[in-house]
Amino acid sequence: MIHPFPDRSAMASRALGRFGTAGSGPTIITVGGMHGNEPAGVIAIRSVLHYLAQNQPEFRGQIFGLTGNMKALKAGSRFLSHDLNRIWTSPDELPSDCRDLGEEREELEGLHQEITAILNEVRGPVILLDLHTTSAEGSPFMMVDDSQNIDEYKNYFPIPIITGLIDRLRGTLVHFMVHHGHRAVVFEGGQHEKISTLENMIGAIWILLVKLGCIPAHLVPEFDYFKQRLTADALGLPEILDVFYRHPVQADDQFEMEPGYFNFDFVRMGEILGHDKHGLIRAPQDARILMPLYQGQGNDGFFLGTEMTLSDWAIAETDLANA
Ligand SMILES: [Zn+2]
Incomplete structure (x- = not known):
């Protein structure tokens, strides 16, 4: 077990960075820490953006990194007064219709503002990757809402895909994106505090970037390792769990x-x-x-x-x- 983010004050920024050139390919929005007890997503995004900034590889499209619930991350709890991933309930009116959300009002407004600014700026296809972890142990998996193309996501990651679940929840960030005509997927990387979870998440971001044609696999550090990890973890698991x-x-x-x-x-x-x-x-x-x-x-x-x-x-x- 590790505590991958001892310095929680370093979580204090909503925009984690961006890389790539507008109009040159797809736009990928990565979000980590929608739940404050799940810091691994933020660390994974930072790690990938840091590598890109340092090495400046050829890159088609753009990747953005955003932090979800900054106050809850600082506190180390899932949320303070409302679950940030259950309050995107009025997609057309956000953020005006978010009274009574307590501490999470500012978080919802802040994240909504960043996402809207990106969507207003970019052209072409957009996909949002929402990175989460679970309190139980187990292999990584992904979740999409049932209106999306399952085959396409199976092609992205060699891990089980969960259907029927997001549709049982209200007000998720995925719902908001899909409502606005974009693609969105949740990646659950494993148990909150395991180092393997962090590796799974870094791998998931790289794999998505390669599959979308943003970067060739040979320019990604340890690409085969990341891919083999996910494939091995998913051995014996169902292709789809409905x-x-x-x-x-x-x-x-x-x-x-x-x-x-x-x-x-x-x-x-x-x-x-x-x-x-x-x-x-x-x-x-x-x-x-x-x-x-x-x-x-x-x-x-x-x-x-x-x-x-x-x-x-x-x-x-x-x-x-x-x-
Ligand atoms: Zn979560």
């Missing part, structure tokens, strides 16, 4: 997860997964578990999903279109 269940948690529920669950672990119908003031909480059916809550803050106890292959997904989509 989430069908979310266990909601209220602040006064006294929710406690049973110890020892990792992301993607199998659970059996009836298995005791946790308890709260109402009693035991059991799995409603056989499934794989995702993001079991092992930290004080958060409104999602755990998620359950069914594994699918890419061809299952294509068939389901066709059935839906024909229905």
Whole structure:
């Protein structure tokens, strides 16, 4: 276990930097630290931007780095009064309609302002990469909202893709971007404080830049290492996990997860997964578990999903279109 960011005052900047030339290719917006107990994303973005600035490689397009919840990062907690990744609820009116958000009002307005400025400045395709970590251990995965092209994202990263989950949440940054016609993906790099998580995140940024044609692979430091890491971590995991269940948690529920669950672990119908003031909480059916809550803050106890292959997904989509 590491504490990768001992000096939290260094998190105090919203804009982490940019690299590339306007109009020369796609725009990639990377965001780290939407949750204040997840500093690894900020460090990963800084690391990539630092390398680019030092080495000035040939580069098509532009990459921007932004910090999410600066106040919560300083405090080392997920959020102060509101989860910054659940309050992008009125995409057309932001930031005027964000009364009563307490400490997070300034964070929402600040991040919204930076993103809007970038979107107003750039031309051509934009993709946002939102970097997160989880309280449970387990392999990295990505999440998209169901309206996006799954095949395209599978092509970016050799790791499981989670569908059906973002659509169960309200007010995420991904929703905001998709609502405005842009692409957006969440990358979950692993457990909050592991060094491997940080490497996964740095790798994810580089892989995305290579896949989008911004930089050739041979100019990326340790590209094969990063790619092999992710591929090896995902061995034996489903191509797609389609989430069908979310266990909601209220602040006064006294929710406690049973110890020892990792992301993607199998659970059996009836298995005791946790308890709260109402009693035991059991799995409603056989499934794989995702993001079991092992930290004080958060409104999602755990998620359950069914594994699918890419061809299952294509068939389901066709059935839906024909229905
Ligand atoms: Zn997060």
